[in-house]
Amino acid sequence: DTGVSQDPRHKITKRGQNVTFRCDPISEHNRLYWYRQTLGQGPEFLTYFQNEAQLEKSRLLSDRFSAERPKGSFSTLEIQRTEQGDSAMYLCASSFGWASDQPQHFGDGTRLSIL
Amino acid sequence: KQEVTQIPAALSVPEGENLVLNCSFTDSAIYNLQWFRQDPGKGLTSLLLIQSSQREQTSGRLNASLDKSSGRSTLYIAASQPGDSATYLCAGLSGNTPLVFGKGTRLSVIA
Numbered sequence: 001d002t003g004v005s006q007d008p009r010h011k012i013t014k015r016g017q018n019v020t021f022r023c024d025p026i027s028e029h030n031r032l033y034w035y036r037q038t039l040g041q042g043p044e045f046l047t048y049f050q051n052e053a054q055l056e057k058s059r060l061l062s063d064r065f066s067a068e069r070p071k072g073s074f075s076t077l078e079i080q081r082t083e084q085g086d087s088a089m090y091l092c093a094s095s096f097g098w099a100s101d102q103p104q105h106f107g108d109g110t111r112l113s114i115l
Numbered sequence: 116k117q118e119v120t121q122i123p124a125a126l127s128v129p130e131g132e133n134l135v136l137n138c139s140f141t142d143s144a145i146y147n148l149q150w151f152r153q154d155p156g157k158g159l160t161s162l163l164l165i166q167s168s169q170r171e172q173t174s175g176r177l178n179a180s181l182d183k184s185s186g187r188s189t190l191y192i193a194a195s196q197p198g199d200s201a202t203y204l205c206a207g208l209s210g211n212t213p214l215v216f217g218k219g220t221r222l223s224v225i226a
Binding site for chain 1: 119149151156157158159160161164204206213214215216217218219
C-alpha cells in the first residue's frame with residue numbers, strides 16, 4: 001500500500017495558462033475525491049468519482065475545471081484559463097467501499113501558484 | 116447544510132500535558148466524523164473515524180468522542196509530545212453530502 005500519490009507537488013504558472021494535476025489513489029480504492037484548500041482554511045470539496053463515474057460536483061467547480069477518471073484508476077484535474085483565485089493546495093483522497101462510511105486517505109497535494 | 120466549527124483556532128501547551136480539541140457540527144444527523152492531522156505543506160493524515168452508532172474511538176494516545184445530541188466531538192491527546200505539533204482538522208459526513216471540514220486547530224507542543 002503506497003498511499004495516495006499526487007503529481008506535481010508544486011506548480012507555478014502565469015494567469016491564463018492551463019494546468020493539469022494527476023492523482024493515483026490507493027490501489028483497489030473505488031472512490032476518489034478532489035478538494036481545494038486555501039491558507040488557514042479546511043479543505044473544500046470539489047468533486048468525487050465512484051470507479052469511473054463522476055457522481056457529484058461542487059458549485060466551486062466552475063466550467064473552467066474538469067476532472068476525469070477514465071479507467072477507474074488514476075484521475076486528472078484540469079484548470080483552464082487559470083485566475084489568481086485558483087491559487088491553492090489541491091488535495092486528492094481515496095476510500096474503499098460503496099458506502100460513505102470509510103475513512104478517506106489523502107495525498108500530499110499539489111500546490112498551485114498563479115503569477 | 117452541515118457546518119463544522121473548531122475551537123480554539125490555536126493552542127500552545129507544554130510537553131507532557133493532556134489536552135482536548137473541540138469540534139462542533141450543526142447537523143445532528145451525522146453519518147460519521149473523522150479527525151485528521153495536517154503537517155505544514157503536507158496532506159491530511161487520517162487519525163480516527165467515529166461512526167454515528169459509536170461514542171468513541173481510541174488509537175494509542177488519542178481518543179475521540181462523538182455526542183450527536185449536543186453536536187460535539189472531542190479529540191483527547193494524552194501526554195503530548197513536540198511531535199504532536201500540527202494542525203488538527205475534524206470533518207463530518209451527513210447523508211449524501213460530501214465531507215465538510217472545520218478550519219482546524221493549530222497545536223504547538225513546547226519542549
